[in-house]
Amino acid sequence: MTTLLDADIDTKIEELAELASSVINEHTNDHGACAVCGSAFPCDRAVLAEHNLAVCGCLHGGRAGADEPSGPALALSTS
Ligand SMILES: [Zn+2]
Helix, strand or coil: CCCCCHHHHHHHHHHHHHHHHHHHHHCCEECCEECCCCCECCCHHHHHHHHHHHHHHHHHHCCCCCCCCCCCCCCCCCC
8 A cells, every 4th residue: 555645745735836847837718718728818828737736735735734825826817
């Protein structure tokens, strides 16, 4: 039976957060359309990445009293 250590989970969360962050940085608003997908902005991947980043932030921020600054400002339009 394999047991994940807290450090392993932290690493996985950070990897997921980095992936989500890079997706958000790539799938940007290009005059109302995603610069990568070409679909209406925000595209599905950008929305999913933002969601994952928020989840990662909650998980990571809630562990071991980690007191890190909040993640990068999201480029998604809130209008
Ligand atoms: Zn996209």
